[in-house]
Structures are given as structure tokens and as C-alpha cells.
Amino acid sequence: MSMCLRNFEKMLKKGKVKGGDPRVIGGQAATTPESQRDGQSINTSGVGGGGEEILLGPKTPILPPVARGQKFIHEGARVKQSIAITNATMGPFNTGPGAAAPAGERCKWLQTEHEVYDTDADYFEEAADQAQAAGQPAGNVNALNAAARQSRNKANSLLNEWLRDCA
Secondary structure: OHHHHHHHHHHOOOOOOOOOOOOOOOEEEOOOOOOOEOOEEEEEEOOOOOOOOOOOOHHHHOOOHHHHHHHHHHHHOOOOOOOEEEHHEHHHHHHOOOOOOOOHHHHHHHHHHHHHHHHHHHHHHHHHHHHHHHHOHHHHHHHHHHHHHHHHHHHHHHHHHOOOOOO
């Protein structure tokens, strides 16, 4: 999580974090590819290199601090990932490369998505523990635990697909 936050801060210092971007809705966030080559979105391991940007939706500044922190960590993980995705084979709603993708592309995507959602789950679990230790209302703790479960379920689903199809 610390590495993810450092990545976000690097992107911020380099002017590559765009707030209020119309390409993302509400409090959502996204990372654009560093470059395009032969119909592929290319992300390399160089944080802040090329044309890569982190896009924050217009409502990001008004999110509660814990939710905002998760967005920064989530996108900070994405800018460090090294992956090439063929745009033409990308499934709807960020479901990753489909059956027509080049060999190995979906497996690499499953690995990187698992890393991101596993980190999200760890973040929300820690936030829930800290909220409970600080005596926050049960509703707050329960909401953080629910977010942790949702992220963990997503991570486990991605891992199970990877184990089934790629291991």
C-alpha cells in the first residue's frame, strides 16, 4: 500500500493526476495507458513516464478520506503494472481481454487485476480495524468490512480464474 501511495505521489508531482476529468464519473478514478502501439495500450514499470495519467472524477475531492485514499492506492498500483492490452479484444466494463486476445494476455490481466483488488481488500480490512479501535460507530466499521469483503471476493474470483485457466 505504501508503494502504491508513493506511485500516486510521483504522478501528482509530475502533473499527471487530472482532477475533475470528464472521462470518469462521480468519485471514480482511472489510469490511462502510457502509450498506444499497434492497437495496444502499453503500461510500463516507469511511474510517471510517457503519457500515462491518473484521472479522478469530479466528486473525488468530496469523498470521505478513507474512500479517497483507496482510489489513490488503487490507481497507484495500476501505474506500476507492466501490461499490454489489445484494445480491440477488451471486454465490456473492464472485464479484461476476451477470447480473441493474443495468447497469455488474459492471464497477465488476471494477475494484475488480482494484485489490485487484493491490495484494496487489505486496505479496507486495515481501515475497518483502525475504525473499530478508534471507537467509530458500528455502521462505519460494518461498511468498511463490507468493502473489504467485496474486494476480497473480486480478488479471489480473479485468482480462481487464473488458477483454472493459466496456472
